[in-house]
Amino acid sequence: QTTIINGFNNNTTTTPPHVVIVPLMAQGHIIPMLDMARLLAERGVLVTFITTPVNASRIKPIIARMHESNLHINFIELPFPCAEAGLPLGCENCDLLPSKDLVVNFFDAIRLFDHSIEQRLKDLVPRPTCMINDMSNPWAANVARSLNIRRLVFHGPSCIYIYCSYVCQQHKIYETVTDEFEEISVPGLADNDDDVVGQSFKVCKLHAPGWFNAPGFEKLRDEILHAEETTDGVVMNTFHDVEPMFVEAYKKVIGKDVWTVGPLCLYDKDDFCARIERGNKAAVDPEKLFGWLESMEERSVLYVSFGSLTRMNVGQILEIGSGLEASGVPLLWVIKDVEKSPEVEEWLKGFEQRMSLRSFVINGWAPQAAILSHKSVGGFVSHCGWNSTLEAVSNGVPMITWPQFADQFLNGRLVVELLRIGIAIGVKKPAFYYGKDEIPVKKDDVERAVRSLMGDGEEAEERRIRAIEIKKKAIKAMEEGGSSYENITRLVEYIKHEPGKDVQGTQV
Numbered sequence: 001q002t003t004i005i006n007g008f009n010n011n012t013t014t015t016p017p018h019v020v021i022v023p024l025m026a027q028g029h030i031i032p033m034l035d036m037a038r039l040l041a042e043r044g045v046l047v048t049f050i051t052t053p054v055n056a057s058r059i060k061p062i063i064a065r066m067h068e069s070n071l072h073i074n075f076i077e078l079p080f081p082c083a084e085a086g087l088p089l090g091c092e093n094c095d096l097l098p099s100k101d102l103v104v105n106f107f108d109a110i111r112l113f114d115h116s117i118e119q120r121l122k123d124l125v126p127r128p129t130c131m132i133n134d135m136s137n138p139w140a141a142n143v144a145r146s147l148n149i150r151r152l153v154f155h156g157p158s159c160i161y162i163y164c165s166y167v168c169q170q171h172k173i174y175e176t177v178t179d180e181f182e183e184i185s186v187p188g189l190a191d192n193d194d195d196v197v198g199q200s201f202k203v204c205k206l207h208a209p210g211w212f213n214a215p216g217f218e219k220l221r222d223e224i225l226h227a228e229e230t231t232d233g234v235v236m237n238t239f240h241d242v243e244p245m246f247v248e249a250y251k252k253v254i255g256k257d258v259w260t261v262g263p264l265c266l267y268d269k270d271d272f273c274a275r276i277e278r279g280n281k282a283a284v285d286p287e288k289l290f291g292w293l294e295s296m297e298e299r300s301v302l303y304v305s306f307g308s309l310t311r312m313n314v315g316q317i318l319e320i321g322s323g324l325e326a327s328g329v330p331l332l333w334v335i336k337d338v339e340k341s342p343e344v345e346e347w348l349k350g351f352e353q354r355m356s357l358r359s360f361v362i363n364g365w366a367p368q369a370a371i372l373s374h375k376s377v378g379g380f381v382s383h384c385g386w387n388s389t390l391e392a393v394s395n396g397v398p399m400i401t402w403p404q405f406a407d408q409f410l411n412g413r414l415v416v417e418l419l420r421i422g423i424a425i426g427v428k429k430p431a432f433y434y435g436k437d438e439i440p441v442k443k444d445d446v447e448r449a450v451r452s453l454m455g456d457g458e459e460a461e462e463r464r465i466r467a468i469e470i471k472k473k474a475i476k477a478m479e480e481g482g483s484s485y486e487n488i489t490r491l492v493e494y495i496k497h498e499p500g501k502d503v504q505g506t507q508v
């Protein structure tokens with residue numbers, strides 16, 4: 001049965017450019033892909049966005065805004081095959097998984113979308129002309145092939161990670177490596193013999209490609225590589241000036257169009273209301289939260305949050321809290337609902353009393369992009385998810401880097417070693433290497449890093465200056481004439497000009 005997209009039931013004989021976006025159902029992927037959808041729609045592209053009931057309900061206010069502003073984004077809600085994949089009912093987003101042992105099941109569930117997506121897209125009017133699939137959905141390549149439409153891959157992670165993982169796998173560098181910590185030079189980074197940074201940059205197997213090396217992911221990893229080789233082009237949520245060495249090297253090895261279109265988090269930088277609605281409903285009254293931030297001195301508050309997926313054990317939470325308290329710095333700390341336990345709650349009662357006006361604790365989803373753009377925030381303790389990193393970079397906020405898995409270790413190194421706007425807390429092993437109750441970072445390490453980051457020493461000041469410089473570059477990239485803005489223009493042109501059709505979409 002044909003589905004005519006609202007507002008496009010016109011009688012023209014031409015097909016408007018129509019792109020289908022297939023995100024991975026995870027916050028760090030849906031949020032930037034939705035920003036991209038809005039940017040493309042603003043530039044005249046009709047967008048169909050694949051989602052599921054739970055994920056759609058989280059972004060209801062954003063969807064309502066899009067409709068109000070007549071942005072042509074059509075949402076297709078597909079039932080999520082939880083039961084078929086052995087997942088609890090309603091487990092439609094990575095951050096809802098009750099255990100990391102179910103990650104493979106989650107990827108299996110998403111894969112089951114292929115048939116239903118194909119059916120729904122086949123029957124859509126106007127017909128889609130291009131697909132952009134999250135890199136973690138390689139099965140979407142078959143759907144695009146069967147619909148005979150062009151396909152682009154969207155990379156949510158940083159280019160430093162994508163390049164290092166790609167090139168190390170391409171050169172089969174790890175096949176002879178037995179020690180996962182062994183540091184290996186990354187090929188293709190040094191332009192010439194004088195390029196010291198490029199020549200000396202090394203990675204280990206544990207950090208790139210990291211968790212995709214773990215048992216159970218071999219098939220997915222190979223499919224992702226294959227889908228990247230067969231894609232027509234690549235869209236990345238990054239900008240040239242934040243990681244130029246890696247963007248240039250990646251463009252060379254991939255040999256096809258690469259559009260860097262970020263930081264996508266700047267999409268709604270001038271719209272405070274939209275910013276506090278990103279991703280999910282905030283677990284805090286925005287008036288209370290931003291009232292508190294307003295009452296604090298400029299750049300005095302440390303924001304502490306570890307993204308949507310990382311979960312700390314009780315011991316680690318208490319150790320963080322004790323270190324933060326000892327630092328004497330005002331703080332805004334996010335603790336997820338799933339991290340709460342009677343022990344944590346009991347401890348927090350005393351903590352909040354002792355810290356009084358100097359602390360604000362959020363239990364659950366925080367309006368992070370809005371927080372990081374507030375003038376009172378002067379530092380960020382982060383797990384270095386790429387979105388969080390870009391949000392810090394775009395707002396000129398120096399970081400304490402505490403990576404957990406995936407691209408986060410290399411993102412942390414970008415922040416500390418190359419951009420020099422951060423301090424590393426010092427963890428080297430991914431979170432799943434530690435025992436359930438192990439505490440990788442002690443109170444003293446937290447206190448020391450916080451004092452250095454938030455202090456007024458020369459190093460801290462220089463870090464702040466560099467953070468403001470990169471913020472300016474991020475904003476410039478997204479403004480007319482900037483590298484990402486122009487890449488979006490090129491991407492839109494690509495989507496509009498289907499091979500074998502004229503500019504109006506008529507067959508030639």
Ligand code: UDP
Binds near residue numbers: 028306368
């Ligand atoms: N986020 C948020 N509030 C939270 C937790 C996360 O707004 O309480 C957002 C954050 O701003 C970022 C995304 O969710 O845009 C998380 O993506 P990231 O790549 O940083 O980390 P992940 O959650 O994928 O580990």
